[in-house]
Amino acid sequence: MSDPNTPPPASDFIRDRVRADLDSGKVQQVVTRFPPEPNGYLHIGHAKAITLVFSIAKEFGGRCNLRMDDTNPEKEAQEYVDAIQDDVRWLGFEWDGLYYASDYFPQLFAWAEQLIENGLAYVDDQTAEQIADSRGTVRAPGKDSPFRDRPVAENLDLFRRMKSGEFPDGSKVLRARIDMAHPNLNLRDPVMYRVRKLHHQRTGDEWCIYPMYDWAHGQSDSIEGITHSLCTLEFEHHRPLYDWFCEKLGIWHPQQIEFARLNVEYMLTSKRKLLRLVEEQHVDGWDDPRMPTIRGLRRLGVPPEALVAFCRHVGIAKVNGTHELALLEHFVRDWLNQHAERRMAVLDPVELVIENWPSPEHVEWLEAGNNPEDPAAGTRQVPFSGKLWIEREDFMADPPKKFFRLGPGREVRLRFGFFVTCTGFDQDDAGNVTCIRCTYDPETKGGNAPDGRKVKGTIHWVSQAHAVAVEARLFEPLFREPDPASADGDAFVAMLRPDSRRGVTAHCEPSLGEATGGQRFQFERVGYFYCDAKDSKPGAPVFHRTVGLKDSWKKVQAKGD
RNA sequence: UACCCCGUGGUGUAAUCGGUAGCACAGCAGUUUUUGGUACUGUUGGUUCCUGGUUCGAGUCCAGGCGGGGUAACCA
Numbered sequence: 001m002s003d004p005n006t007p008p009p010a011s012d013f014i015r016d017r018v019r020a021d022l023d024s025g026k027v028q029q030v031v032t033r034f035p036p037e038p039n040g041y042l043h044i045g046h047a048k049a050i051t052l053v054f055s056i057a058k059e060f061g062g063r064c065n066l067r068m069d070d071t072n073p074e075k076e077a078q079e080y081v082d083a084i085q086d087d088v089r090w091l092g093f094e095w096d097g098l099y100y101a102s103d104y105f106p107q108l109f110a111w112a113e114q115l116i117e118n119g120l121a122y123v124d125d126q127t128a129e130q131i132a133d134s135r136g137t138v139r140a141p142g143k144d145s146p147f148r149d150r151p152v153a154e155n156l157d158l159f160r161r162m163k164s165g166e167f168p169d170g171s172k173v174l175r176a177r178i179d180m181a182h183p184n185l186n187l188r189d190p191v192m193y194r195v196r197k198l199h200h201q202r203t204g205d206e207w208c209i210y211p212m213y214d215w216a217h218g219q220s221d222s223i224e225g226i227t228h229s230l231c232t233l234e235f236e237h238h239r240p241l242y243d244w245f246c247e248k249l250g251i252w253h254p255q256q257i258e259f260a261r262l263n264v265e266y267m268l269t270s271k272r273k274l275l276r277l278v279e280e281q282h283v284d285g286w287d288d289p290r291m292p293t294i295r296g297l298r299r300l301g302v303p304p305e306a307l308v309a310f311c312r313h314v315g316i317a318k319v320n321g322t323h324e325l326a327l328l329e330h331f332v333r334d335w336l337n338q339h340a341e342r343r344m345a346v347l348d349p350v351e352l353v354i355e356n357w358p359s360p361e362h363v364e365w366l367e368a369g370n371n372p373e374d375p376a377a378g379t380r381q382v383p384f385s386g387k388l389w390i391e392r393e394d395f396m397a398d399p400p401k402k403f404f405r406l407g408p409g410r411e412v413r414l415r416f417g418f419f420v421t422c423t424g425f426d427q428d429d430a431g432n433v434t435c436i437r438c439t440y441d442p443e444t445k446g447g448n449a450p451d452g453r454k455v456k457g458t459i460h461w462v463s464q465a466h467a468v469a470v471e472a473r474l475f476e477p478l479f480r481e482p483d484p485a486s487a488d489g490d491a492f493v494a495m496l497r498p499d500s501r502r503g504v505t506a507h508c509e510p511s512l513g514e515a516t517g518g519q520r521f522q523f524e525r526v527g528y529f530y531c532d533a534k535d536s537k538p539g540a541p542v543f544h545r546t547v548g549l550k551d552s553w554k555k556v557q558a559k560g561d
Numbered sequence: 562u563a564c565c566c567c568g569u570g571g572u573g574u575a576a577u578c579g580g581u582a583g584c585a586c587a588g589c590a591g592u593u594u595u596u597g598g599u600a601c602u603g604u605u606g607g608u609u610c611c612u613g614g615u616u617c618g619a620g621u622c623c624a625g626g627c628g629g630g631g632u633a634a635c636c637a
Contacts, residue, residue, distance in 0.1 A: 012574095037637050072636065128635050138633060139563045173635055185633045194635035213637045237565055237632055258566085260630095265572090271637095314587070315574050317567090320630060324572050327586050337599060372598070403596065413595055416612045447595045458595050525596045553597045 009435055012316050014052075014257050018060055018228055023254070027227040029064030034088070034095070035217065037069040038080035041286045041293045042087045042309070045269040048262040051311035054093040065224055066095035070102045071216045073200040081201075087294040091304050101211075101220045102202045108211050108219055109163065111249055112174060112192060116155045120248055121192060122148055123158040131173070132179070135188050140182035142188045148177065162195055165208045169195050176215075178244065186241045190214055218242040218254070223492035226254040232261040233320065257456050262314060263322040266477035267292035268484050273492060275561065282496055283478070287534070289544050290478045290500050300475065301520055301530025301546030306335040322483065327546050336520060336528045336546065341370040343375055344415065344460045345508040345523040347472060349389035352406075352461065356439045357386030363463070366446065368416040382509050384417050387464040389507045391525075394459045395436050397425060402556055406436060412457040415524060419444040419455055460524045468513035471542045472506035473531065506543060515541040525549065 011019075021027045032053040036042065042050075057064035068075050087094065117123040124131065124147045136142030145380050150158075158194060162172055174193040182188050192215040197208045216368045218241075221229045229242075239256045240388050246253035261269070269292060277291070287295035297307060314323055363491060364384045371377035390406070399407035411421040420438040422454040428434050443450050447458075467510040477499050478484075512521070517533025527548035 011577095026612085029617075035637095039637080069637065074637075131635075132633080134634060137563085141563095170635065175635095185564085191635050197634080210635095212635075213622095217637085233566075234631065235637090240565095260567095313573085317574070319567050321573065324587070327573070330586060333598090342596080369595095372594095372596080377585095402597095445605060455595090457597080459597075522596085522598080526599070549598050551597075556597075 003373065004038065004157055013060070013318070014228070014230065015056065015261060015315060017255070017257060018056060021227065022060065028058055029227075030060040031065070031225050031227045032057045032062065032230060033065040033067050033221065033226050035067045035069045035073070035101075035220070036084050037075075038077065038084060039072070039075040040080060040271040040275065041083055041295055043269050043271075043274065044264060044267060044292045044297065045262045046087075047091060047132055047307055048311045048314065049230070049232070050088055050091055051308050052095060052259070052316060053094075054231075055312065056228070057096075057181070062227070063096040064093075065097040065099055065226075067101060067220060067224070069213070069217065069220075070097045070100055070202060071198070071211050071213065073198040073210065074196065077199060078201050083295070087349070090294065090298060091308060093214075095226070098398070099220075100202055101216050102200060104216070104223055105203060105207055105211070105343045107223060108115060108216060111149060111219060111251075112159065112215075115160055115176065115192075116159060116174075117152060117249060118248070119152060120177050121174055122155050122177050123162065124173050125171070125191075126150075128170060131175075131191070131383050135185065136180070138185065144180050145175070145189070146223065148180075148189070155185055159193075159399070162193065162209050163207070165197065167195055169197055171195060171341070174209075176241075180554055182236050183238055186214065186237055187244070190241060214238055214241050215245065218245050219249075219251070221254040222246060222249075222252045225252060229254045229256040231256060232259055233258045234261075235319065236491050258318070259316040260320045262323040263485065264328060264481040265322055265325040266479050266484070267325075268479075268492065270485065273485075276493070277478075280493070282493070289473070289532075290475055299530070299532060299534065299544065301528065301544050302332055303339070303520070306331045309335070325406070325477065325482075332547050334548070335526070336522065338373050339371075340520045340522045340528055342368075342369075342372075342524050343509055343512050343521045344382065344462055345472070345506045345512060345526065345529075346389040346391055346460070346467075347461050347474075347504050347506050347523075347526060348392045349462075349507050350392040350395060350433055351435045351464070352388045352390045352420070353435055353437050353439045354388070360386060362386065363465075364417075364445065366416045381523045382416060382511075383463045383466040384414075384461075385463045385465050388414070388461045389464055389467060390414075390436070390459055390461045392433070395422075395433060397427075397433065400560065402560070403470065405459055406438075406457075410454050412459055413444070413447050415458050416447055417445070417461065418442070418447070419449060433465045460526075462507050464507075464510055466510050467507040469505050469507055470512065470541050470543060471535075472504050472545065474502045474504060474545045476500050476502075512541065513539060515543075517541075522549070 006450045034053050054064045098541045124145045134143040173191045176185045177187045180188050193209045236258045242256050289300035310328050365381045367379045394405040396407050406422050417441040420440045422438050424437045426435040480497045481495045484495050515531040517536045521529040522528050528546040528547050529543040532542045
C-alpha cells in the first residue's frame with residue numbers, strides 16, 4: 001500500500017543537478033515554473049510536469065511559479081487561463097507567483113533592440129516560404145538571407161516601425177543572427193518576432209509583433225529568476241538557443257533540463273488529436289470522463305491524490321516510454337480503498353424471492369459498515385425485505401464447483417443480511433432466468449450462523465421496494481489499441497472503441513439517492529463510482545465508474561474455458 | 562543519411578568514489594476474509610543491446626558496432 005505522502009526518490013538526474021547547484025552556491029534558492037500555453041486543457045502529461053516542478057521547489061525549500069506562455073494570441077483564450085489554474089489547484093498545488101509572458105513584452109522588445117545594436121539580430125523581408133527554403137535541411141546548410149547584413153541603424157528603424165504597425169502581417173520578421181550553416185537547425189537565424197495584427201487577450205491591441213517561443217521563453221525564465229527550467233525532451237535541441245540568448249544578452253541564465261514526457265497506455269497526449277476528438281464529437285467535450293485531460297480524469301472520479309501519487313511514482317528519465325494503465329489504476333484503487341465509503345448497488349438485476357419471508361410488508365433494517373478499512377466511517381441502516389434484486393452473474397443454474405455464489409441447493413450470505421438457500425428458479429421461454437427462489441435462515445441475521453456453519457460466498461443485494469434507480473455510466477478506454485499515438489495521421493480515429501461508454505440503470509440502496517456531486521463510493525463487489533457534479537440533479541445522481549474492483553473470479557473463469 | 566538524446570526482468574524505474582542487480586505494478590501460488598475487494602506470505606521472470614578494452618573487480622569508465630527516439634512552423 002502506497003502512501004501519497006511517500007517521500008519521492010532521493011535522487012534522479014534533475015534533483016542531483018539541483019542539489020549540486022545548491023551545494024556549489026551557484027543558486028541560493030531553487031525557483032522552478034510551470035509554463036503552459038493557454039491554448040487548450042491540461043492533460044495527464046501536464047500532471048506529471050506539474051507534480052515534478054512543484055515538488056522539486058518544495059523539497060528544496062524553493063519557489064514555483066505558474067506562468068502563462070501567452071505569446072500567440074491566435075490560439076489562446078482566457079477560458080484556458082482559468083481552466084489551467086483550476087486544474088493545478090485541483091491537483092493540490094499552489095504557485096508562488098502567477099505571471100504572464102505577455103507582461104514581459106516591453107522588456108523583450110528592449111532586449112531585442114540590444115541584440116540588434118550588437119549586430120546579433122536583423123530584420124528580414126523574406127516571405128515565410130523563402131525563409132523556410134533558405135534554412136536548408138538536416139544535411140544541407142542553409143543560405144544567408146539577402147537582408148542579413150543590413151546596417152544596425154536600418155535594422156533598428158525597421159524593427160521599431162514593425163512594432164508601430166507600419167508593415168502588414170508576414171511582411172517582415174526579426175531574426176537572430178547566428179549561423180545559417182549550423183548543424184542544429186534551431187540556430188540557423190531563428191525568427192524572434194513576427195508581425196500579427198491580432199487582439200491579445202491581455203495586452204489588447206498594444207502589440208502587433210509577437211515573440212516566438214525560443215525568444216520569449218528563456219527570457220521570461222530569466223526575468224523571474226528561474227534557476228532550473230524543466231521541460232520535455234523535444235526541447236533538447238532548443239537548449240543551445242536558450243543558452244545563446246542568455247549569454248549574448250548577459251542576463252541571468254537559468255539551466256534548462258529536459259525529461260521524458262509521460263505516456264500511458266490507451267491515452268493520447270497530443271493537444272491536436274484531443275482537440276479533434278472533441279470537435280468531431282467522438283467524446284462529449286474536454287471534460288468527458290474518457291479523456292486523458294485533468295478535467296476528464298476528474299469527472300471519471302480519479303482522486304487528485306491518486307493522480308499525484310502516480311506521477312511521483314513514475315519518476316523521470318530521458319527515455320520516452322509508456323506506462324501500463326494498470327499502474328495508474330493501482331494508485332486509484334489504493335486511495336479509494338482507504339477513503340471511499342461502501343454501498344450496495346445492483347447493475348444487472350435479477351429477482352430473488354424469499355419464500356419463507358414473514359409477509360410482503362415485513363422489513364428488517366440491517367446495520368452495514370461504511371468502510372472496513374476505516375472504522376471511523378461508521379455504519380448505516382439498510383432495509384431488507386422478501387423481494388430483492390441481486391446481480392444476474394451471481395446465479396448459475398448449473399454452477400461449476402468453484403463457483404461460490406448462488407445455484408440450486410446452494411447457500412450464500414447476503415451481505416450484512418441473512419444466509420439464503422436457493423430452492424429453485426424460473427425461466428422465460430428463451431431460457432433466461434427471471435426469478436430465483438430461496439428460503440432464508442432467520443437465525444443468521446447480520447450474516448453469522450449461531451451454529452457456526454460457514455458459507456463460501458457473500459453477494460450483494462438491494463431491497464426492491466426500497467431501491468433507487470439511478471443512471472450509472474460504465475467507461476472503458478477510449479481506444480482499442482494500447483498505443484493510439486503510434487497510429488499515423490488520422491488512423492487513431494479508427495482505433496476508437498465503439499462502446500467505450502455504456503449507460504446502465506443501477507438499483508441502489510436508498511442512501512445513494514441523496515448522493516451529491518463529487519462524492520465517491522465503492523459499490524461493493526462492483527467497483528468505485530463517482531457522483532458526477534455536472535450531470536447529477538438533486539435526488540437524481542449520476543454515477544461514473546472510476547475503476548472496477550480487481551476480479552480474481554474472472555481469472556478463474558477464464559482459465560476454466 | 563546531418564546533429565542531439567537514449568538503451569537495466571512483461572511495464573516503469575533504482576543501484577554512493579567502478580564491488581557484482583533492488584523496488585513498484587503486472588503474472589503465478591497460498592493464507593486470512595461477512596466484498597472471489599483489502600491485507601499478508603511466498604514465487605516465476607534480467608547472459609544490465611552487442612563486441613572488444615581498462616581493472617583484482619564494470620550496469621557503471623573507454624572504443625567500435627547495433628537498436629530506439631527526437632529535430633528542418635512567421636506553433637509551443
